[in-house]
Amino acid sequence: MSSPTHAPVTRRRVFYIPGYDPIHPRRYRELYRKEGAEQAGLSGYDLALSARKSDGRYGWQVDATIEGQAVHTEFDVLVWSDIVRDSMERGIAGTYLQLIRTAWTYIASGALFRLMRLRKGPVIAALYPVGFLVVQLVLALALAFGLWSAIVWTWETLFRPPDQLFSDAFVYVLYGSIPVALLAGYALLRWFKARDNKLFAYYLMHDYAYSAQSKGANPPKLEARMAQFTDEIAAALTRDVDEVLVVGHSSGAHLGVSILADLIRAGRVPENGPTLSFLTLGQVVPMVSFLKEAHRLRADLHYLSTREELAWVDVTAPGDGCAFALCDPVAVSGVAPKNQRWPLILSAAFTQTLSPARWKALRWRFFRLHFQYLCAFDRPGDYDYFQITAGPQTLGHRYTDRAPSPSRITRATSRFTSMAA
Known part of the structure; x- marks a missing residue:
C-alpha cells in the first residue's frame, strides 16, 4: 500500500x-x-x-x-x-422471542451457513447464546415439572384417602400447584439473567438480534447518531x-x-x-x-x-x-x-x-x-x-508497502450482494 x-x-x-x-x-x-x-x-x-x-x-x-x-x-x-442499553431492555419472555426471530433470520436467509464457510468461531459465538438460553429454559421447565410432581406426590402420599381420587382437594392441589411450580422456574431464569455479566448469554443474544431485527438495515435512531458522528469527524478535519x-x-x-x-x-x-x-x-x-x-x-x-x-x-x-x-x-x-x-x-x-x-x-x-x-x-x-x-x-x-496477510480470505460468500434498497 x-x-x-x-x-x-x-x-x-x-x-x-x-x-x-x-x-x-x-x-x-x-x-x-x-x-x-x-x-x-x-x-x-x-x-x-x-x-x-x-x-x-x-x-x-x-x-x-x-x-x-x-x-x-x-x-x-x-x-x-x-x-445499546435501550435495545437490551427486554424481559425474559422478550429475549426468548428475540431468540426465535434472530435464529429464523439467519437460518432462513442462508446467512448462517454461508458465514460458517468463512469462520466457524464467530458463528459458534453466535450460536452460544441460543444454545445456552435454551438450556436455561429446559432447566427452568424441569425444575417447574419436578416441583409440581413433588407437591402432587406429597399430597397423595400424606393426605389423600385411597377412595378420594378426584376429590375437590386433590383437584385443587393438582392445578393449584402449577402456578407455584412455574414461579419457581421463572425464578431460576431470573437467577441466570442476574448472572449474565459472567455468562453473556442475554448480552450476545441482544447483540445479534439488534442487526437481525431489521435484516441488516440500520435502525433510524442509530442512523441519526451516525450522522452526528459524521459531523464531529468532519469538524475535526478542519482543525489544526x-x-x-x-x-x-x-x-x-x-x-x-x-x-x-x-x-x-x-x-x-x-x-x-x-x-x-x-x-x-x-x-x-x-x-x-x-x-x-x-x-x-x-x-x-x-x-x-x-x-x-x-x-x-x-x-x-x-x-x-x-x-x-x-x-x-x-x-x-x-x-x-x-x-x-x-x-x-x-x-x-x-x-x-x-x-x-x-x-x-x-x-x-x-x-x-x-x-x-x-x-x-x-x-x-x-x-x-x-x-x-x-x-x-x-x-x-x-504500513507503507506492507503486504496483506497471506492467509486473508477474499472469496465472495454472501448470498445477498444488492447495493440498492
Whole structure:
C-alpha cells in the first residue's frame, strides 16, 4: 500500500467507535491507561494519559514520546451505549422471542451457513447464546415439572384417602400447584439473567438480534447518531491536527465504514486538511453485510474500498473467536470492485505476539481476547495500538508497502450482494 502522507505527526485526533457495548465509556479510558502504561514499559517509550481540557464528548488526551518524537493526541469516544442499553431492555419472555426471530433470520436467509464457510468461531459465538438460553429454559421447565410432581406426590402420599381420587382437594392441589411450580422456574431464569455479566448469554443474544431485527438495515435512531458522528469527524478535519484517526472495534467497524463513506460522498474531506485514517479491529462486518436488507452497508463497503481520501487498515487475529479473522469485509460480502485498494488486511497473530504463558492464560477467555487489540502485547510485532494512536506516524505511513496477510480470505460468500434498497 502507499501512504497518503509521510509528514510526521505531532498532533492527532482519534475517534473511537465501540462495538455493541452498554458500558460507560470510562471503561475504554481506564483500559487505555492501564494497557498503554504496560506497553510503553515493554516497548521502551513514554506515554501519559490525562483528563480532557476541552469540552465535547467523553474522552481523554495522551502525551507520548515515541521514536524520539513528542506527540499530543486527543481521544473522543463516539458513544452509542445508550442506544445499546435501550435495545437490551427486554424481559425474559422478550429475549426468548428475540431468540426465535434472530435464529429464523439467519437460518432462513442462508446467512448462517454461508458465514460458517468463512469462520466457524464467530458463528459458534453466535450460536452460544441460543444454545445456552435454551438450556436455561429446559432447566427452568424441569425444575417447574419436578416441583409440581413433588407437591402432587406429597399430597397423595400424606393426605389423600385411597377412595378420594378426584376429590375437590386433590383437584385443587393438582392445578393449584402449577402456578407455584412455574414461579419457581421463572425464578431460576431470573437467577441466570442476574448472572449474565459472567455468562453473556442475554448480552450476545441482544447483540445479534439488534442487526437481525431489521435484516441488516440500520435502525433510524442509530442512523441519526451516525450522522452526528459524521459531523464531529468532519469538524475535526478542519482543525489544526496532522491526522484524524477513526478506530472501529467489533460492531463499531461497520458503523465506521458507513460514517466515513457518508463523509467522503458529501465532499467533507478537505484537500489540504489532516490525513484521514481508518483502523478496524476485530470486525464482524459479515454478520450484518450478509443479511438481505444490508444494502447501505454493502454500498458503503464497495464505495470506501476505492477511495484515495483515506488509508484503511483492518486488523484481526485467528485467535479471536468472535471476529471474522483475516476476512476481507468488502470481498467476502461480494461487493469488491475491480479497482479495490482497501482495506489492508493484517493479522495481530496472538500466538506470536503474546508469550506462551500469556496466550495460555487468555486462550479460553474469548470475550477478553476480543479486546486484545486494545491491549498490550508482551511480544509485539508490527501492530501496536498505542504507537498507532499516539505515535509520530500516520496509519498509512506506518504500513507503507506492507503486504496483506497471506492467509486473508477474499472469496465472495454472501448470498445477498444488492447495493440498492
